[in-house]
Amino acid sequence: MKISCKALLAVVLVLLVFSVAWAAEKTWQSQEGEFKGKTITVLITDPHTAVVEAWKPEWEALTGAKVEIIVVPYASLFDKMMTDFITGTGAYDLICWPSTWAGDVMGGGWVIPLDDYMKEYGYPGWDDVMPAIKVVVSWANKVYAFPYDGDCHMFYYRKDALENPDYQAQFEEKYGYRYNVPPKTWEEVMDIAEFFNGWDWDNDGETEYGFAFIAKRKTQAMWSYLDFVMQYAAQPGVAPFFDPDTMDPLVANPGWIEAMKMIQKATQFAPPGLLSYGYSELRQAFVSGNSAMAIDWGDIGIMEQSPEEYGSKVKGLLGYGPLPGAKKTYDFKEGKWVEGYNQVNFLNFGGWVFSISKYSKNPLAAYKFATYFTAPERSILDVCGIHGYTGANPWRLSHFEDLDKWVEGGWSKESAEKYLNTIRTILSDPKAVTDLRIPGAAEYYDYLDLHLAEVLSGQTEAEAACKAIYEDWVKITENYGKEAQRKLYRESLGLD
Amino acid sequence: MGRKRVSGFYIFAWIVLILFSVWTVFPFFWSVITSFKSPGEQYSSAFLPFLQFKPSTYAWKVVLGEAEGERTLRGLKNSVLISSISSLIVLFLGAFAGYSLSRFRFRRWKNKDIAVWILSNRMFPPIAVAIPFFLIMRTLRLLDTLPAIIMAHTVYNLPLAIWLMMDFFRELPEEVEEAALIDGCSALQAFLRVALPLALPGIVAVYILCFIFSWNEFLFVVTLSYRNTMTMPVVIAGTLTVRGLDFWKVSALSLLSITPPVILAALTSRYLIRGLTLGAVKE
Numbered sequence: 001m002k003i004s005c006k007a008l009l010a011v012v013l014v015l016l017v018f019s020v021a022w023a024a025e026k027t028w029q030s031q032e033g034e035f036k037g038k039t040i041t042v043l044i045t046d047p048h049t050a051v052v053e054a055w056k057p058e059w060e061a062l063t064g065a066k067v068e069i070i071v072v073p074y075a076s077l078f079d080k081m082m083t084d085f086i087t088g089t090g091a092y093d094l095i096c097w098p099s100t101w102a103g104d105v106m107g108g109g110w111v112i113p114l115d116d117y118m119k120e121y122g123y124p125g126w127d128d129v130m131p132a133i134k135v136v137v138s139w140a141n142k143v144y145a146f147p148y149d150g151d152c153h154m155f156y157y158r159k160d161a162l163e164n165p166d167y168q169a170q171f172e173e174k175y176g177y178r179y180n181v182p183p184k185t186w187e188e189v190m191d192i193a194e195f196f197n198g199w200d201w202d203n204d205g206e207t208e209y210g211f212a213f214i215a216k217r218k219t220q221a222m223w224s225y226l227d228f229v230m231q232y233a234a235q236p237g238v239a240p241f242f243d244p245d246t247m248d249p250l251v252a253n254p255g256w257i258e259a260m261k262m263i264q265k266a267t268q269f270a271p272p273g274l275l276s277y278g279y280s281e282l283r284q285a286f287v288s289g290n291s292a293m294a295i296d297w298g299d300i301g302i303m304e305q306s307p308e309e310y311g312s313k314v315k316g317l318l319g320y321g322p323l324p325g326a327k328k329t330y331d332f333k334e335g336k337w338v339e340g341y342n343q344v345n346f347l348n349f350g351g352w353v354f355s356i357s358k359y360s361k362n363p364l365a366a367y368k369f370a371t372y373f374t375a376p377e378r379s380i381l382d383v384c385g386i387h388g389y390t391g392a393n394p395w396r397l398s399h400f401e402d403l404d405k406w407v408e409g410g411w412s413k414e415s416a417e418k419y420l421n422t423i424r425t426i427l428s429d430p431k432a433v434t435d436l437r438i439p440g441a442a443e444y445y446d447y448l449d450l451h452l453a454e455v456l457s458g459q460t461e462a463e464a465a466c467k468a469i470y471e472d473w474v475k476i477t478e479n480y481g482k483e484a485q486r487k488l489y490r491e492s493l494g495l496d
Numbered sequence: 497m498g499r500k501r502v503s504g505f506y507i508f509a510w511i512v513l514i515l516f517s518v519w520t521v522f523p524f525f526w527s528v529i530t531s532f533k534s535p536g537e538q539y540s541s542a543f544l545p546f547l548q549f550k551p552s553t554y555a556w557k558v559v560l561g562e563a564e565g566e567r568t569l570r571g572l573k574n575s576v577l578i579s580s581i582s583s584l585i586v587l588f589l590g591a592f593a594g595y596s597l598s599r600f601r602f603r604r605w606k607n608k609d610i611a612v613w614i615l616s617n618r619m620f621p622p623i624a625v626a627i628p629f630f631l632i633m634r635t636l637r638l639l640d641t642l643p644a645i646i647m648a649h650t651v652y653n654l655p656l657a658i659w660l661m662m663d664f665f666r667e668l669p670e671e672v673e674e675a676a677l678i679d680g681c682s683a684l685q686a687f688l689r690v691a692l693p694l695a696l697p698g699i700v701a702v703y704i705l706c707f708i709f710s711w712n713e714f715l716f717v718v719t720l721s722y723r724n725t726m727t728m729p730v731v732i733a734g735t736l737t738v739r740g741l742d743f744w745k746v747s748a749l750s751l752l753s754i755t756p757p758v759i760l761a762a763l764t765s766r767y768l769i770r771g772l773t774l775g776a777v778k779e
Contacts, residue, residue: 041722046737068723071567073733076718083627083719089634091722280741284539311536391737 028121028371035365036064042369043081043092045074048352050390051148051382052096055373065365078104078442085110090359093366099136099145099350103438106139107488111355113142117367124375125396130427133395135434136350140491144355146370148379150395151351152426153227155182155321156300158314161201161208161292162192171195182321185341186228186262189293189324193269196292204289204313210269212282212291217453219278222445223348225452227295228259230344230433231326237431241444243332244495247477247486251448252470254337255330260462264455275457287312295323297348298393301419302385305410309389316412320422345425345432352391385409393423400424437492440480447472530747531555538743555748568749570724571731575711576756577642578727582649583706586657587699589650594661595687599670611662618655626719633720640722648716653706660705664698665691700767704760711757728753 042052049071056067070092072080078101084091085108097105105111118126129147137145161167162181172178175191183189193210201208213224233255234240240250250256267274271290279296286294287303287310294300303310304318325343330336354374356366373379376398381387383394384406394400400423406416426432436444451469454460460468477485490496530538532551542548559568593614597607605613629648630639638644668691676686692699714729721730732749735742761768 046734070722071734072718073730074736075733076730080718083630087627087631087634089639091639281539288539307536309535311539 026121028124028368030059030063030368030372032062033064034062034368035362038064038362038365039066039068040093040360040362040365040369041068041070041091042094042096043070043072043077043084044096045072045077047389047391048096050388051373051392054382054387055369055378059369059372063365063368065369067369081105082110084357084359088359090357090361092357093360093362094354094356094370096148096352096354099353100435100437100441102136102139102144102350103441103488103492105355106144107437107439107491110358111144112358112360112363113144114146114356114367115142117364118143121364121367121371124371125398128376128396128398130395130397130424131430132345132347132427132432132434133351135494136347137353138494139437140496141494145353146355146374147351147395148354148374149351149392150383150399150423150427151297151347151349151393152423152432153223153295153297153323153346153348154301154422154426155323156286156294156296157182157319157321158202158289158292158317159319160317161196162319164201167195167201182319183293183324184343186231186324186326190262190265190269193266193293197269201292202289206290208289209271209291210293211266212271212274212277212286212294213263213266214277214279214282214296215267215270215274215453215456216276216278216281217449218446220349220449221456222449222452224295225259225263225448226346226348227323228262229256230323230346231329231342232256232259232262233330233332234344234346234433235329235331235338235342236344236429237433239433239436239493240332241436242477242486242489244486244490244493247482247489249470249473249477250332251473252466253330253332255332256469257462257466258330260452260455260466263452264462267456275453284310287314289313289317298419298423301415302389304415305385316415318415320419322422322426345429347426347432347434350435350437351393351395380405385411394420395427397424434492438480438485438488440476440485443476444473447476524751527747527750530743531751533744535742535744555744559745559748559752567726567731568752571726571728572752572756574642574645574725575727575729575753578645578649578717578725579707579710581642582646582653582710583703585646585650586653586706587703590654590657590661590702591692591695591699592687593654593658594663595665595691597658598662598665599673599691611659614655614658616655617651622652622715626715629716630719639720640724642725644720645717645725645727648720649710649713652713652716653709656709657702657706660702661695661698664695664702668694697767700764704757704764704768707760708757 044052049069052067052069056069059065060067077097081092081095081097082104083089095111130150132152133147133150137143137147162179168178171192174195179188179192183192189211195210196208197210198207200206214221215224229240233250233253240255242249271285277285279299282294282296283300283303285291286296286300301318301320304312304314306312307315322343322345325341327341328337328339329342331338354370356363356370360366373382376396379392379396380399380402382390382392383399386405386409400420403413403416406420407413411419435441448469451460451465455462455465487496529543529545532545532553532555533540533549534552534554537549540549545551558564597611601607602610633639633644672694673686673690676690677683681689712729714733717725717727717730728749732746732753735745735749
């Protein structure tokens with residue numbers, strides 16, 4: 001009996017040791033020599049390569065694995081990725097893609113859900129991920145992608161213009177009210193833009209203008225328009241694209257038309273050549289100091305800090321704010337205008353994410369590599385400028401708190417604080433509206449972009465353009481299958 | 497009076513030619529100066545180095561240095577290999593096909609029908625065959641290998657080469673080859689020793705055309721390659737990022753990319769001019 005007790009104890013101990021050892025292996029942390037001889041392939045575009053290139057050597061040295069990086073032009077990424085998926089080739093393990101393709105990629109079932117891996121191996125600081133970003137990486141309540149980039153449009157303004165007391169007084173005299181800094185509504189932005197348009201308000205000997213935004217066809221101008229749409233045609237947490245019950249496009253309703261009229265008005269106070277402003281031209285022009293206000297992703301803030309690399313003449317002169325709201329909004333459910341202040345944060349584009357291909361031959365190695373470089377202590381270096389321009393904007397709570405790292409990345413403490421506070425406010429908003437993520441999103445947006453260009457160039461009026469967008473969107477929906485699209489749209493909104 | 501008119505014409509001609517030269521050379525000039533600007537100056541309208549801006553070798557250090565040098569040189573090497581080899585294969589096959597279609601009469605399928613069928617292969621939009629090509633190469637385990645791209649470019653350029661060569665050989669006097677046959681040459685020897693040397697300018701022109709088509713080809717390369725067989729057009733296209741287009745980098749890469757075809761064209765310009773006009777005049 002004594003012996004059997006000892007034997008039992010020994011067995012329990014052995015089991016305990018094994019279970020501890022087994023449990024110790026089940027971690028997201030990469031172990032020494034863990035993937036020796038294995039190769040994982042990453043499909044990616046520039047400038048995101050900077051992130052993978054930065055972490056590749058030490059992860060390879062730690063695990064013994066090899067990371068092959070396949071860099072393709074952005075314009076070819078979708079075709080390259082989908083060809084691999086459709087033919088089942090399995091050439092890529094990890095893919096860096098823009099989350100606006102979620103309907104095709106996640107909805108199409110081409111990438112593996114990460115929930116089981118997260119449960120089994122853990123994930124570094126899931127609670128540290130901003131709520132809006134958790135929505136972006138999910139589809140139908142499952143996580144399909146590694147968060148990596150916190151993308152949203154924000155409002156930029158020149159502090160030396162808008163915060164100048166003399167100008168504020170002159171404005172008040174002319175318009176009869178004192179504007180907010182940053183402006184709270186698009187109506188206010190229009191007045192300020194008009195006030196600062198066409199004269200040298202910073203005394204640099206050159207004429208400055210009111211308001212700049214991306215307006216060039218085929219360069220994401222539709223996201224500028226959607227910044228207006230969100231305020232006039234959406235409410236917090238309510239996406240304004242389709243009626244989720246009928247899948248009828250909402251793009252011709254009075255809210256969308258009003259937004260179109262406002263962006264058309266904004267062109268009057270913009271710098272010359274606005275219609276040739278893609279994202280690079282806008283950023284370059286704005287940091288060279290030609291306008292008082294602009295809307296863009298977090299990139300202008302990054303470029304502001306680099307006079308040498310981007311010719312920034314506005315370092316320390318920029319203020320940041322969330323998107324301006326509107327004095328009224330159209331409620332499509334009730335079919336009427338609702339008077340009163342409305343401000344909606346919008347996750348334009350949604351940011352870049354990493355996913356593991358369904359055909360990956362080394363999904364665990366891919367999981368561990370992705371968790372390695374997206375861990376809090378490493379990802380901060382990719383978003384704050386220490387690793388240069390990576391295209392990744394802050395997306396973890398901790399990214400907003402470690403100010404020292406931002407200072408190390410070239411920011412002044414004050415600028416970094418304000419910039420981060422703005423982005424944090426947007427990404428913390430549980431009612432921030434996510435971008436259109438159903439299959440064909442690029443096609444829907446292409447037609448939106450086309451008719452927007454007609455309005456901005458003065459060829460078409462707002463009503464006619466919105467009607468044309470409506471007709472095109474109906475056709476696209478029918479081509480993809482109305483019921484299938486309705487189901488996916490609801491899934492993308494987390495309604496089903 | 498007449499002399500005056502001639503002078504006026506010459507002045508006018510010179511002005512037109514100078515304007516045309518400026519128009520033609522300006523993109524190259526712009527590329528050169530942009531490749532020596534720092535990223536911050538890429539949008540500035542400064543044109544005169546040292547006077548208006550301080551030249552910087554930043555772009556060249558990036559595209560040839562540690563950061564991206566390997567990718568650039570690999571792209572350049574692949575472009576040279578793929579274009580040279582595929583154009584040689586096209587020449588080899590095209591010369592035989594073009595000669596046979598111009599000199600022999602086929603019975604079951606008429607020459608004209610064969611020639612039209614060959615040309616119809618060139619009429620496919622490349623995108624229509626990109627996925628089939630991908631699947632074939634995947635089955636053959638040739639994805640991301642030089643033979644896959646070389647084969648694709650050969651298939652794509654062959655119809656044009658056959659048609660051009662068919663015309664070149666038609667223009668040669670048959671009597672010379674007949675004389676060779678009477679002197680004891682076989683048909684193959686008449687082709688190799690008589691027709692081919694006489695058609696050399698045309699063959700060089702075809703080689704250069706195929707080389708340039710292959711050099712610029714984008715779709716098949718981007719479809720069939722991953723990493724090892726990227727060519728310069730794909731490397732250049734990769735400079736368009738979410739941050740926008742880095743003109744300084746595009747300029748440096750473009751200058752590197754145009755250098756080999758320019759050298760080739762310069763070395764063979766004598767043949768090229770004769771070749772391009774060969775077959776242009778019908779008697």
